[in-house]
Amino acid sequence: MTQKEISEKIKENFPNAEIKIIDKKQFSVLVDKEQIIPVLAFLQNIDFKELAILTAVDWIDENQFEIVYNVFSYSHYQQILVKARIDRNNPKIQSVINLWDIAKTYERDVHEFFGIEFIGNDELKPFFLHNWLDLPPMRKDFDSLAYSNEVYGKFKEERDK
Amino acid sequence: MVLEMAHGTFACATFNRDFIRGVDMLITSRNDLRDNGWERILNYFRKKSMWMLHYCTGCGAMELPPTMTSRWDMERFGIGPMATPRQADLLLVTGYLSIKSLKRVIYTYEQMQDPKWLIAFGSCPLNGGIYYDSYTVINRLALYLPIDLSIEGCMPRPEAVINGFNTLMKGIEKGTAVGYKKYKENYEWYKKNQDAILNRTKPVFDSGVKS
Numbered sequence: 001m002t003q004k005e006i007s008e009k010i011k012e013n014f015p016n017a018e019i020k021i022i023d024k025k026q027f028s029v030l031v032d033k034e035q036i037i038p039v040l041a042f043l044q045n046i047d048f049k050e051l052a053i054l055t056a057v058d059w060i061d062e063n064q065f066e067i068v069y070n071v072f073s074y075s076h077y078q079q080i081l082v083k084a085r086i087d088r089n090n091p092k093i094q095s096v097i098n099l100w101d102i103a104k105t106y107e108r109d110v111h112e113f114f115g116i117e118f119i120g121n122d123e124l125k126p127f128f129l130h131n132w133l134d135l136p137p138m139r140k141d142f143d144s145l146a147y148s149n150e151v152y153g154k155f156k157e158e159r160d161k
Numbered sequence: 162m163v164l165e166m167a168h169g170t171f172a173c174a175t176f177n178r179d180f181i182r183g184v185d186m187l188i189t190s191r192n193d194l195r196d197n198g199w200e201r202i203l204n205y206f207r208k209k210s211m212w213m214l215h216y217c218t219g220c221g222a223m224e225l226p227p228t229m230t231s232r233w234d235m236e237r238f239g240i241g242p243m244a245t246p247r248q249a250d251l252l253l254v255t256g257y258l259s260i261k262s263l264k265r266v267i268y269t270y271e272q273m274q275d276p277k278w279l280i281a282f283g284s285c286p287l288n289g290g291i292y293y294d295s296y297t298v299i300n301r302l303a304l305y306l307p308i309d310l311s312i313e314g315c316m317p318r319p320e321a322v323i324n325g326f327n328t329l330m331k332g333i334e335k336g337t338a339v340g341y342k343k344y345k346e347n348y349e350w351y352k353k354n355q356d357a358i359l360n361r362t363k364p365v366f367d368s369g370v371k372s
Contacts, residue, residue, distance in 0.1 A: 128261075128297075129297065130260045130261050130264070130297075130359070131359070131360070131361055133361060133362075133363065133364040133365075134364045134365050134366055135366065137296045137297075142296075144294050144295060144296045145294040146366070147296050147365055147366070148289070148293065148294045148295060148296060148300065150365050150366070151296075151357075151358055151365055152289070152299055152300040152301065152304075152358070153300065153301060153304065
């Protein structure tokens with residue numbers, strides 16, 4: 001299938017989806033968070049078999065997190081960024097571990113660095129950070145310079161004096 | 162590239178007093194711990210056969226293969242690579258040190274037998290380098306372990322590394338490279354700094370959100 005055929009098919013099945021063409025091998029689909037599993041299951045059925053990455057974007061001004069599922073198909077040679085917006089104050093979304101096993105790792109990572117909860121994934125224990133008690137560090141309101149100064153000593157300011 | 166032998170007044174004793182909170186360093190000068198007598202005779206032989214632990218933390222490890230192999234050949238100074246900490250004399254912290262690897266470096270350093278020397282390699286262990294504002298990379302190694310020699314640069318070239326080794330040899334011969342004694346004397350001071358980041362129990366900033 002070409003890009004046009006795929007996007008038309010998505011539009012046909014999910015009329016609410018906002019489709020945006022990025023280039024000839026890539027386009028994005030913005031859907032509601034309730035629709036994320038149906039959309040991804042649908043894409044998996046039309047041969048988008050690989051979940052390349054699952055990540056999050058912090059839109060702090062809009063008070064939202066955007067979860068991005070990057071799926072890829074070798075047969076169509078297309079990449080689709082499936083996006084869903086969730087509330088920043090109550091960041092919860094359905095887990096996709098039943099569609100892709102690899103999502104376990106990605107969700108654990110996103111949970112650690114953004115504090116997003118994935119309903120259905122029980123293995124969200126800390127991954128990279130050592131004994132982390134603060135705000136998740138990839139959120140935009142986490143000031144890493146202030147953190148570094150507080151924890152490791154105010155070296156930067158003393159050096160710049 | 163500047164090479165500096167960290168003797169005389171220990172930098173971290175005068176620095177960041179508010180960070181240390183309470184415990185002061187007992188010994189601020191290496192001259193108080195200087196090797197004398199029989200140690201000086203042993204040191205003459207020690208400096209000619211230093212075994213470097215092959216432990217790499219950051220990008221600086223890239224400069225060690227050329228230093229070891231035939232182009233610069235550090236073995237002509239009697240320095241060879243060693244696989245286990247218990248048999249090694251030299252520990253090179255080659256580059257940035259995350260909190261997780263700091264924990265391992267402390268284990269490794271404490272496993273090594275006396276006499277032992279620690280070299281901070283590149284700018285990251287000295288002041289954080291390009292990671293100065295990172296939430297997971299320490300800025301100053303001198304707060305957690307005693308540095309005998311620091312080789313500055315990002316990264317130091319093999320010439321600088323060899324030069325650094327030679328400076329360390331001079332320090333050993335003079336009896337001033339005594340970081341391991343300093344560590345023993347000020348164990349409480351170092352442990353307090355290590356615990357402050359490795360065993361934290363309270364969040365740094367009270368945000369109310371927990372990951």
